[in-house]
Structures are given as C-alpha cells and as structure tokens.
Amino acid sequence: MPRPISLALAFALLASLGACATQTGRVKNTTKTFTTVVVDAGHGGKDSGAYRRSGPPEKVVTLDVAQRLERKLRESQLKTVMTRSSDVFIPLDERVGIENSQKNAIFVSIHFNDSRKRGIHGYETYYHSGASFDLANRIQSKLMTIPHSGNRGIHTANFRVLRMASYPAVLVECGFLSNRADGNQARDWEYRELLADRIAEAIVEQRYGPGVYQPSGRLALQLQPASTGPALPPATR
Numbered sequence: 058m059p060r061p062i063s064l065a066l067a068f069a070l071l072a073s074l075g076a077c078a079t080q081t082g083r084v085k086n087t088t089k090t091f092t093t094v095v096v097d098a099g100h101g102g103k104d105s106g107a108y109r110r111s112g113p114p115e116k117v118v119t120l121d122v123a124q125r126l127e128r129k130l131r132e133s134q135l136k137t138v139m140t141r142s143s144d145v146f147i148p149l150d151e152r153v154g155i156e157n158s159q160k161n162a163i164f165v166s167i168h169f170n171d172s173r174k175r176g177i178h179g180y181e182t183y184y185h186s187g188a189s190f191d192l193a194n195r196i197q198s199k200l201m202t203i204p205h206s207g208n209r210g211i212h213t214a215n216f217r218v219l220r221m222a223s224y225p226a227v228l229v230e231c232g233f234l235s236n237r238a239d240g241n242q243a244r245d246w247e248y249r250e251l252l253a254d255r256i257a258e259a260i261v262e263q264r265y266g267p268g269v270y271q272p273s274g275r276l277a278l279q280l281q282p283a284s285t286g287p288a289l290p291p292a293t294r
C-alpha cells in the first residue's frame with residue numbers, strides 16, 4: 058500500500074517541477090510539432106484599437122480576419138482556440154493564460170496598424186523569443202506575395218502577449234488603417250480573406266512543409282490557372 062502512494066507523490070512532485078519550469082519563462086519550441094493554433098483577434102469590447110471615422114474600428118477587422126484564419130486552419134486539420142469570438146474585452150493576461158494552458162501550441166495575434174503619418178503603409182510581424190523567429194519570418198514572407206504589399210519587416214517587441222508566451226508567439230500587423238490604400242483594403246472582405254489565406258498558408262507550411270496547404274472557397278477558384286478549363290484526361294496514344 059505505501060508504494061503506490063509514494064509513486065503518486067513522486068509524480069505529483071515531478072508535475073509541480075514541470076509547472077515551475079514553464080513559469081520561469083522558458084519557451085517550448087513547438088514550431089515543428091504544434092497541434093493547436095491559438096488565434097487572437099486584437100482588441101474588442103471597450104477597446105476598439107485603431108479607430109477611423111470612415112470604416113470599422115480595428116477590433117472589427119481583427120475579429121473578421123481571425124475567424125477566417127481559424128476556419129482555414131481547421132480545414133487544414135489543425136486544432137484552433139480563439140481568445141475571443143465576439144465583440145468582448147479580453148485582458149491581455151487572460152489572452153496569455155488561454156495560450157499557455159494549451160498542450161502543444163503556437164499563438165498568432167491579429168492586428169491592424171495606426172500612424173499619424175498617413176503615408177506609412179504595409180505589413181509588420183512581431184515576435185519575442187528566438188523560437189518564434191521562423192514563424193514570424195514565414196508569415197511576413199507570405200504576406201509579401203499579396204499584390205502591392207508594403208514590407209515593413211519583422212521585428213522583436215516586448216508586447217505582453219509575446220513576452221509571457223510559453224510557446225512560439227507572433228503578432229501580425231495586417232496594414233495601416235491610417236493609410237488610405239491599406240484602410241480601403243481592410244474594409245473589403247475579399248481582401249481580408251486573402252490576408253487570412255496567406256497567414257494560414259504560412260502556419261501550415263511551418264508545421265507540414267510547402268505544398269500541403271490548400272486554399273478554400275472562392276479564393277481557391279480565383280487561384281486556379283485562368284487558361285485551363287475543366288481538367289481533361291491526357292490524349293491516348
């Protein structure tokens with residue numbers, strides 16, 4: 058009888074040691090093994106994020122892109138967790154808590170940018186830990202395949218959702234609402250679908266390698282080669 062109890066105690070001790078290890082801020086590099094993607098729509102509720110008189114506030118477009126991204130990731134057989142699915146305020150620590158309570162995850166936060174200088178436009182991707190660099194780089198590269206995209210590069214940042222993450226974590230700024238061209242595009246659902254598609258492709262490629270990701274819905278039709286009709290069987294000869 059004493060033996061199973063001592064074993065149980067040993068396991069409990071090991072488990073608590075494990076918990077301590079994650080709390081010291083060590084980031085688990087799951088970029089090749091992750092099974093879950095935590096999709097974080099920036100802002101929400103009383104926090105509107107970037108705000109323009111014309112067009113919806115940042116919190117609306119981040120949620121839309123996040124939901125499109127989530128659907129595409131699920132279609133690619135990845136598990137997803139949304140930090141919010143409606144217009145509610147979620148404190149940053151709660152977002153981090155959702156992220157860090159997953160088993161084997163990465164974290165992708167969706168934002169749009171704002172600047173007093175209206176001429177500034179383009180995409181930026183942020184990360185904190187070295188383990189997040191590949192993912193940040195891949196997402197930024199895929200966004201750059203969008204026509205007329207502006208490359209503002211990848212950068213390290215001390216944002217709370219990145220700094221406190223136990224897993225690779227990135228924050229994507231999908232263009233400047235303060236810029237006329239970027240802002241107009243952000244209002245267009247087809248463009249938001251394209252953003253979600255490129256970010257999903259980067260995530261799937263990070264996990265499974267190139268060529269695995271399949272675009273879905275209307276985008277898939279648009280991306281088909283224009284000159285070819287229905288596929289014909291090869292001529293027999």
Ligand SMILES: [Zn+2]
Pocket residue numbers: 099100106107115168169170
């Ligand atoms: Zn934001």
